[in-house]
Amino acid sequence: MNGIETLHQWMQESERVVFFGGAGVSTESGIPDFRSTDGLYNQQYDYPPEQILSHTFFMRWPEEFFRFYRDKMLAPSAKPNKAHRALAKLEEQGKLTAVITQNIDGLHQMAGSKKVLELHGSVHRNYCMRCHKFHSMEEILHSEGVPRCSCGGIIKPDVVLYEEGLDQQVLQESVDQIRRADMLIIGGTSLTVYPAAGLLDYYTGNRLVLINKTATARDGLANLVINESIGKALEGFL
């Protein structure tokens, strides 16, 4: 039996499946990840993306931050791919209890997933730092320079920047979901960004599946490693 066949058999035998994913889940929708060869770390910028997407950088150089953010983090025409759609279907069938994602693109919800735990926030939520009024992604996209609210305050995307803490409620719910899962599928993440990458340590079952094009630092822990594109690995569930 190959890896994908084993995954299908385990899916049949499981009742509480949790999926935990990263930027690799959205590359097939045309959104670059960070660490692939055509990822954002391998493109030429004045600063590494990790530095631009940090709290310090945002506060000191908001104009430069928003230039990168609009250009590289917002993908208004991106559509869910096979992986997003397969996961939504598995939830609808009552197999999958939650998608936990490090992504900020909102594509799981667009595909129809209901229970999506966004560890790093979402580009679709933006708030004025002064009056806390909500602003849409389109407003950020069509603004120039540093986007401002009608009250004059700077609008900050509700995404977790480097140096910022994760939402404790989302983190706790993710831990609870993983603890109760009988199968944990991890896909499209290099498992290098903490504390998110540490979540797999809460899984105590014996169906830990890692789907990634390349090896990850935690492959040794998995019961099944599938080195395949996430769309290909999950399309059989569509």
Ligand code: NAD
């Ligand atoms: P990463 O770039 O560190 O790792 C992505 C991994 O996915 C790589 O190991 C790569 O080999 C693999 N991969 C790429 N395409 C794949 C595919 N089609 N099928 C299977 N595997 C594939 O990403 P990360 O671990 O998620 O960490 C980066 C951080 O950047 C995250 O915190 C995330 O919030 C943020 N980010 C988000 C987006 C987004 O929302 N779409 C995009 C870029 C970065």
